[in-house]
Amino acid sequence: MTVASMTCVQLGLAVSVTLFDQVGAEGAAWLRLAWAGVLLLVLVRPRPSAFTRSGLLACAALGVVTAALTMLFMAAVARLPLGTASALEFLGPLGVAVARGRGGRKLWPLLAAVGVLLLTEPWHGAVDPVGVAYALAAAACWAAYIVLTQHVGDEVSGINGLAVSMPVAGLVATAVAGPSVFGRLTPEVLLIGLALAVLLPVLPFTLELLALRRLTAAAFGTLMSLEPAIALVVGLLALHQVPGWGPVAGIAFVVAAGIGAQRGGARIPQRPAPSAVPGGLAAEEPAASAAGAGTPVPVAS
Numbered sequence: 001m002t003v004a005s006m007t008c009v010q011l012g013l014a015v016s017v018t019l020f021d022q023v024g025a026e027g028a029a030w031l032r033l034a035w036a037g038v039l040l041l042v043l044v045r046p047r048p049s050a051f052t053r054s055g056l057l058a059c060a061a062l063g064v065v066t067a068a069l070t071m072l073f074m075a076a077v078a079r080l081p082l083g084t085a086s087a088l089e090f091l092g093p094l095g096v097a098v099a100r101g102r103g104g105r106k107l108w109p110l111l112a113a114v115g116v117l118l119l120t121e122p123w124h125g126a127v128d129p130v131g132v133a134y135a136l137a138a139a140a141c142w143a144a145y146i147v148l149t150q151h152v153g154d155e156v157s158g159i160n161g162l163a164v165s166m167p168v169a170g171l172v173a174t175a176v177a178g179p180s181v182f183g184r185l186t187p188e189v190l191l192i193g194l195a196l197a198v199l200l201p202v203l204p205f206t207l208e209l210l211a212l213r214r215l216t217a218a219a220f221g222t223l224m225s226l227e228p229a230i231a232l233v234v235g236l237l238a239l240h241q242v243p244g245w246g247p248v249a250g251i252a253f254v255v256a257a258g259i260g261a262q263r264g265g266a267r268i269p270q271r272p273a274p275s276a277v278p279g280g281l282a283a284e285e286p287a288a289s290a291a292g293a294g295t296p297v298p299v300a301s
Contacts, residue, residue: 005207006227010234012200023184025078026177029071031193037170044163055155062148063168069141072134079131081241083232084119087254088135090228092142094258111257118250225258
């Protein structure tokens with residue numbers, strides 16, 4: 001289920017690329033965030049009584065960071081191969097895991113640094129430096145996303161936090177990208193955006209929720225470290241982005257660093273009270289559990 005979730009994420013990103021010619025990278029990001037916010041708000045219907053003031057503020061902050069993460073990453077994907085952008089973005093959760101790790105603190109950043117050099121190949125000058133900057137900014141946002149997700153998971157029970165943060169992300173994206181996109185929207189583009197919102201983040205979120213009920217946090221974090229490699233394969237098959245041996249080796253270094261850092265950087269999660277979700281099932285906040293392993297749910301990528 002975890003691998004299926006990561007595959008959905010990368011397929012969703014690959015499909016998003018096909019919208020760039022019609023609405024641009026920012027428009028593709030806005031469509032996903034806006035539809036996801038509407039879907040979660042309708043399906044979960046969070047009640048104000050479920051939130052404290054600090055919890056509500058944390059959800060709002062998480063929504064702002066989610067919007068920034070999504071839009072920056074889509075701007076990176078518009079300029080870089082999907083595998084390269086995903087590996088650079090993964091430096092965010094890797095950095096958080098290293099900061100919390102108990103052992104190998106120096107080894108994992110060194111492996112990641114070698115991976116970044118092989119991915120970007122600065123000696124060739126072929127990689128778009130603006131794309132690299134966008135991907136690294138997205139990595140910083142992902143690190144902030146982890147911290148905020150943990151705080152929301154500790155403050156808010158169930159999936160109510162996501163049902164607030166995603167609509168906020170949609171509103172932020174609308175304010176930033178909406179005016180430049182509205183005139184280019186067609187019924188077909190809107191339907192593709194709705195399908196994308198289901199593929200990323202609604203379906204991955206559901207799969208990760210189920211996976212987290214069966215896996216330890218360390219095992220989940222280790223599996224999530226494979227995401228840059230999955231991005232490489234999806235980019236090759238869906239977008240015909242053929243990487244050289246250097247980027248392939250670079251992704252391998254980043255994945256190895258991620259696996260090592262995740263297994264040594266687990267957080268002892270606080271347990272919020274269980275909350276009923278639609279359908280009568282009790283659920284934990286999966287983003288908080290995943291972040292406990294050093295890797296958040298990839299809702300916003």
